[in-house]
Amino acid sequence: MRYSKNKEEIKSYPSLYDAFKLGERVKRRYKDANGKSKEYMGIILAIDNENIEIYWDTLNGKYRPNNMDATFTNCSVNDIFKGNKHFSPIKRV
Numbered sequence: 001m002r003y004s005k006n007k008e009e010i011k012s013y014p015s016l017y018d019a020f021k022l023g024e025r026v027k028r029r030y031k032d033a034n035g036k037s038k039e040y041m042g043i044i045l046a047i048d049n050e051n052i053e054i055y056w057d058t059l060n061g062k063y064r065p066n067n068m069d070a071t072f073t074n075c076s077v078n079d080i081f082k083g084n085k086h087f088s089p090i091k092r093v
Contacts, residue, residue: 013081016047025093026054030086040070041093050077054090 020026027041042056053074059065075090083089 013077016049016052016077016080019080020044020047020052020092022047026090027093028083028090029088031088032086045072051075052080052090 022044024044025041026044027039029037029039031037039060040056041058042054044052045055046053051074053072055072056068056070057064059068078084079087080090
């Protein structure tokens with residue numbers, strides 16, 4: 001797993017172990033430059049102090065569609081709680 005360089009930023013978030021549980025279902029939305037969005041749902045496979053690893057298995061309500069472009073991601077604390085330019089924060093289902 002990769003490690004964040006900003007330890008102070010990590011301390012400002014709740015513990016990932018308190019916020020999420022292994023095997024829990026989560027979701028996030030992707031919004032492209034044209035404003036079109038997709039909703040991903042998946043399961044948490046691993047948790048450490050700074051990251052969670054997620055297997056994304058559902059896209060827009062369809063389980064394992066043929067056009068699934070991302071299946072595994074390792075998300076940092078900042079991406080989990082704040083999101084980024086294209087992805088929303090990760091939420092429990």
